[in-house]
Amino acid sequence: MYLSKFYLPLMKETPAEAQIASHRFMLRAGMVRQESAGIYSWLPLGHRVLKKIEQIVREEQDRAGAVEMLMPTIQSADLWKESERYDAYGKEMLRITDRHGREMLYGPTNEEMITAIFRSGVRSYKELPKMLYHIQWKFRDEVRPRFGVMRGREFLMKDTYSFDLTADAARQSYYKMFIAYLRTFARMGLRSIPMKAETGPIGGDLSHEFIVLAETGESEVFCHRDLLRKTMPPANVDFDGNLESYVNEHTSLYAATEEMHDKEAFEKIPEEARVSARGIEVGHIFFFGTKYSKAMKANVLGAEGKEVPVEMGSYGIGVSRLTGALIEAYHDEQGCKWPVPVAPFHVGLLNLKVGDEKIDAACAGIYRQLEAAGVEVLYDDTRARPGEKFARMDLIGLPWQITIGPRGLGNGLAEVKNRHTGQKQELPLQEAVGFVTRQVKDALKVV
Amino acid sequence: MYLSKFYLPLMKETPAEAQIASHRFMLRAGMVRQESAGIYSWLPLGHRVLKKIEQIVREEQDRAGAVEMLMPTIQSADLWKESERYDAYGKEMLRITDRHGREMLYGPTNEEMITAIFRSGVRSYKELPKMLYHIQWKFRDEVRPRFGVMRGREFLMKDTYSFDLTADAARQSYYKMFIAYLRTFARMGLRSIPMKAETGPIGGDLSHEFIVLAETGESEVFCHRDLLRKTMPPANVDFDGNLESYVNEHTSLYAATEEMHDKEAFEKIPEEARVSARGIEVGHIFFFGTKYSKAMKANVLGAEGKEVPVEMGSYGIGVSRLTGALIEAYHDEQGCKWPVPVAPFHVGLLNLKVGDEKIDAACAGIYRQLEAAGVEVLYDDTRARPGEKFARMDLIGLPWQITIGPRGLGNGLAEVKNRHTGQKQELPLQEAVGFVTRQVKDALKVV
Incomplete structure (x- = not known):
């Protein structure tokens, strides 16, 4: 979405x-x-x-x-x-x-x-x-x-x-x-x-x-x-x-x-x-x-x-x-801080520079891949300032956040944040998608 | 069910x-x-x-x-x-x-x-x-x-x-x-x-x-x-x-x-x-x-x-x-006569001799296979007479009926009925399961 x-x-x-x-x-x-x-x-x-x-x-x-x-x-x-x-x-x-x-x-x-x-x-x-x-x-x-x-x-x-x-x-x-x-x-x-x-x-x-x-x-x-x-x-x-x-x-x-x-x-x-x-x-x-x-x-x-x-x-x-x-x-x-099985979306995707062609393309790609894998994404594609986007995502509390900004993307990196622990890590784009997908799927398994 | x-x-x-x-x-x-x-x-x-x-x-x-x-x-x-x-x-x-x-x-x-x-x-x-x-x-x-x-x-x-x-x-x-x-x-x-x-x-x-x-x-x-x-x-x-x-x-x-x-x-x-x-x-x-x-x-x-x-x-x-x-x-x-996409169940499975070990086993097997394939089955496992079972299935109108009785099963056959056309055919058990599954899946495809 x-x-x-x-x-x-x-x-x-x-x-x-x-x-x-x-x-x-x-x-x-x-x-x-x-x-x-x-x-x-x-x-x-x-x-x-x-x-x-x-x-x-x-x-x-x-x-x-x-x-x-x-x-x-x-x-x-x-x-x-x-x-x-x-x-x-x-x-x-x-x-x-x-x-x-x-x-x-x-x-x-x-x-x-x-x-x-x-x-x-x-x-x-x-x-x-x-x-x-x-x-x-x-x-x-x-x-x-x-x-x-x-x-x-x-x-x-x-x-x-x-x-x-x-x-x-x-x-x-x-x-x-x-x-x-x-x-x-x-x-x-x-x-x-x-x-x-x-x-x-x-x-x-x-x-x-x-x-x-x-x-x-x-x-x-x-x-x-x-x-x-x-x-x-x-x-x-x-x-x-x-x-x-x-x-x-x-x-x-x-x-x-x-x-x-x-x-x-x-x-x-x-x-x-x-x-x-x-x-x-x-x-x-x-x-x-x-x-x-x-x-x-x-x-x-x-x-x-x-x-x-x-x-x-x-x-x-x-x-x-x-x-x-x-x-x-x-x-x-x-x-x-929603547990994955009841989270309104599993992942929040933050685009820190909407209008920047490369960042827009990277975000659109990540969005498509996650959705295709059955991961529900709320993609912040608005022109709000980064600080407002961060606060908004923390407030609505989706379990995972993936942030794409000019600095990280220059090195091919996305920032992945776990809303529950607060832990952040920088990962290459594809790894970020794979990592978050696995985390979400694991949390959705019914045992 | x-x-x-x-x-x-x-x-x-x-x-x-x-x-x-x-x-x-x-x-x-x-x-x-x-x-x-x-x-x-x-x-x-x-x-x-x-x-x-x-x-x-x-x-x-x-x-x-x-x-x-x-x-x-x-x-x-x-x-x-x-x-x-x-x-x-x-x-x-x-x-x-x-x-x-x-x-x-x-x-x-x-x-x-x-x-x-x-x-x-x-x-x-x-x-x-x-x-x-x-x-x-x-x-x-x-x-x-x-x-x-x-x-x-x-x-x-x-x-x-x-x-x-x-x-x-x-x-x-x-x-x-x-x-x-x-x-x-x-x-x-x-x-x-x-x-x-x-x-x-x-x-x-x-x-x-x-x-x-x-x-x-x-x-x-x-x-x-x-x-x-x-x-x-x-x-x-x-x-x-x-x-x-x-x-x-x-x-x-x-x-x-x-x-x-x-x-x-x-x-x-x-x-x-x-x-x-x-x-x-x-x-x-x-x-x-x-x-x-x-x-x-x-x-x-x-x-x-x-x-x-x-x-x-x-x-x-x-x-x-x-x-x-x-x-x-x-x-x-x-x-x-429900169209498949809105049918309460896709298939009605009729056991004509509940209590007969072979028939019970055949029905249970068909039920498991269809459900595993994502086909919804209402299995008539009651002791009602065959005539009552047929009338009941026609009344509730599930699109497909599979009937297992002593005569057919002796030859390894199930009767498959299309509720919409009224057409019936006898098929070997496995073929019946495969045929009905394909029909249901086709009807559920969203184009």
Whole structure:
């Protein structure tokens, strides 16, 4: 992408309302624009990150055997009266009346609708298990939206729903999602720690939050230091096999959010292994059994010919929120530092003297070669001063920068900068292309 | 995908409310489920088609130089008061009051918001032209939603907006979209005919509807027969070059919708070249000049240092509606007949004797080989009777079927069926895999 054809409206001033790094940088780097309180447009740079996150989420859902679909944003209130959550949900639900006076709402979540879909389509235990997900915009009318996309009103969420005949089978579905979540966040470069969670108004008895540690995290969390060294389950996990060992590995050590914190148990951990830190919730999984299936009569015929309510779970990932969480985890004073798998582009190409025939030709050549190799390049072909170009690239935080200027090119050299380490090196043009291509490809490998 | 793990709730009865083929088949084939009047869930099969359509739309927008972003579904009423469309839009606009009593609405289109985004981010003519698009759910509170996804209330639309300094430059942007649209529909297997259109409440002076001919089309259209033989512009069109010849080729012959029909002009065409048919609108492009930029003060500094309102156009494609249009164009009594580029899966694999070791092994092998070659397979591994399997595959309409049964496999043969022509042939297993793979790959080539 040539920057001159892109749309990247940067902000010079730090917006006063932005209290945390991700909010600040998303506004300054032209990733999002606030349209109303807690409602954002995703400008081209931010949209690219959102799509990358969404795609990783999708791939790991598919791998675990969940099937994608899409439910609408606008729902009928009737469904929510069946589950008795219509009144319980309170003011956070955006309630709407259509032209015929029917009560509608903008879905804050989809347990009711998916249960209705399931009960109309599945009759027999033989069709189980089923696991369905969608990635759709939700709305929660927060009284005080803040922290940019971290606590917005309109937000993108992936929600999965599992349907099983027995609680034991449901546990297997729960484990599948547990593993998919560990892989999803790790592939984005995030270390997530599953923490036992309260089930809250959604009900149920088995629930974990997936927490990413970051200094600016919204809440205090506590865990055993060894959890920071765990690796993600491999891509070839047999999802129909015994998954307990993977789950145990990530749950046998102490880990708790503030609400679930057990001071006594925590203090039994050797002092040097105690971690007390700030965390951001990026995912949440629940097993809630027959809460909705009973209320909404979602039954299947069991092996003995008797109708039984289906056992359900729901599993959410905050897709738009992850954009913010990633910046909280990866930034410095100058701006974002995107991990390659979620970077809006892999490489920033800086032409320090636009209009100079040789430099223009060298840049155009590098651009073509990288793009042909499947490396995504944002080429700064504008007439801005070098200082402005450097600052801009650091702000938007593409993982690699290749700079072509008159001095280096005279010796056939390009400067290659790693945005994460800050390390710079001069390399012959072809070597620079080869080196950066290999680095990007390596970082994109799915293991 | 193994059918046993998929979610495909077919309907035996034809739903009474479904008057047209696409509505009927989308319900019967388990592609969508109506949640409220004019509001649908996209079940896994339908969702796959929707995603394929969306991706073709996206690729052709990107090719033409439009840049993707995403605006939210919920907008503030204030913007619409600036353009004076808030009152003008009437009851089709879904109006919402949030918990703080602010007037909001579910966006039926995005001219206002994109104009606000543009005016806050672009100052100088040097940054022009700009072309931005998004693919987002819209809502129009139709008084009587009908024909399934063809005239729903919540619908998926791709809308592009162009910004130029002069009307001449804007014409180039208009032509880019004109060509992108021809390519987009042709890649899906649809012959679209651009027809001069009224600009309606959106304003402006240059506008075309893109119409697909189908017996069940919503309106009457008239055109010269030679338009049915035009080919789409090639993938390597130079979008910055002179595009007029491509546009002229598709606009110099008579073509008009009912509203714009000129009987006299039509009758000047030789009788054998007159086509009068039913059509479905799948796209609509407008140049409306400074209508919104003047009302909303979206100015840029021109070369002489004077502020001038930017020249704008907007360009829509009904993404969810196309799903229906494709079925209207491609179906028979038995069900859908998907063109390969938009098929939910490329191949249906039918195992006629699940549980038979040899047949199971042959099917599993074929499945693995096709998937490894990048061919998408829906494998019917259920214990349904052969007749039910055949009917099901014909209904969902995957372009190719490979059937493995005891009789054929005894001779090492698979039956390969082309869903479009109905033609069947018996081929040795490996040949069947190779033949179908080549057919699918050929159909997916982008030229």
